[in-house]
Amino acid sequence: MITRNPSLTDQVKAHIKERIVRDEFAGGRIPPETELAADLGVSRTTVRDALSRLEHEGTIYRRQGAGTFVNEPGLQIRSRLEEIWSYEQVLEDHGYVPSVRVLSSHVGPADSPTREALNLDADANVLVIEKVFLEDQNPVMVTVNRIPTRIVSDAEYADDEAMPVYEFLEDHCNRTLGYYLSEIIPVSLDADTARVLGVEPGTLAISFDEIGFDQNNEPIVRATSYFRDDLLRFRLIRRRSGA
Amino acid sequence: MITRNPSLTDQVKAHIKERIVRDEFAGGRIPPETELAADLGVSRTTVRDALSRLEHEGTIYRRQGAGTFVNEPGLQIRSRLEEIWSYEQVLEDHGYVPSVRVLSSHVGPADSPTREALNLDADANVLVIEKVFLEDQNPVMVTVNRIPTRIVSDAEYADDEAMPVYEFLEDHCNRTLGYYLSEIIPVSLDADTARVLGVEPGTLAISFDEIGFDQNNEPIVRATSYFRDDLLRFRLIRRRSGA
């Protein structure tokens, strides 16, 4: 059953995670690394890589000399900000049935903050896609994505605006989204956004202003998002630098 | 010059980081891993560990088959939320001269959210320390730390309330702060907090509600913080899970 691709490390990680979720480890104690390595027929290094990732995610914790243990509180966390990739996934993790509706989609000149974020010329055009995400029938989040038309290599994108941005960028721009640099801003919702989210104007919310970079480290998308703070609350694990 | 402790990996990381900051790599291209390993007299594994951390911090990026490069935009980022450990450090990174003032310090019964966060009994007492952080003379952030009196092993803590919490916990509680689980909340500042921060009541701000865990994964401190959004803005790098 053990093969290449996904990597051995990923397989080992998934295997251990599954056993944790099934509560197969008595007392929350995970077997020693050498034992796991022998059982799975891989090197200890591979096991350690897998455990390191699980530790970083907050699923387990390790204590030198003592052992490796399941981190019960960590298992309860649903959306960890650093790991969010698609908002569809976030909603699923919260137990919602996610759906998305495209509010608008048009091509036009980039506004000033977008030009600055994406290093665009004054006359550059961007494809602006505005979406709302719903859990069951309730709106929980609004996102505006801005993609330079210059990199949209495939003009046949109609009806694909609803797909997650990173898929859109792969299918129609031939780019891979590598990471986001996000700024977290407290806002008071304006009338339009509040209406879309189904709350009173002036309601407090968290907003993200993010720049997405591709595999060559070029900025390729600017996203602005607003969240219903009462329905979606983000968590974050902060550790000592380098750990 | 290369010795144990700090670890080889940490030394290699610091060495490369320094060379990057000094702009010693022409065209932002970092030498191949094998070359770095040979030059420094360490194994390629050690070099890779160091590079992985620099990559995770956003200092460099790597492309399979192509090479390793300096990530210019990443170098500009000053405070990355996931890596914040002491707020003194944050302010220094922003180029401020940090200082801290203890607003109040007292022992009293824990309120309900604190009891829940720290698994305390209904009659448990906590040491509550309220501090304000200043850049030069301007207040930028207010923090309230709550530590169960049960774990304060050393009663002689007077005048040490101003030190960073993690130091206080080590010196007077014999615990090591391992990580924080933080919740990010948008707020409108109440009159008291606004006055301390020198802004109008009702000003928008980001608030953190955090639980600090020790090396045994026990919750040992609950912190609530409020920031001057105009003076301190947090950034975050979000990547694909597992990367």
Next chain:
DNA sequence: AAGTGGTCTAGACCACTAT
């Protein structure tokens, strides 16, 4: 003293990028 995780080595082979 025994057993655990933490660090490091030397080397093999693979996947991908450049030319």
Next chain:
DNA sequence: TAGTGGTCTAGACCACTTC
């Protein structure tokens, strides 16, 4: 095709916890 980073191995030794 040559050179790069990505994955994996097998083994050594160290630091720490537990008994």
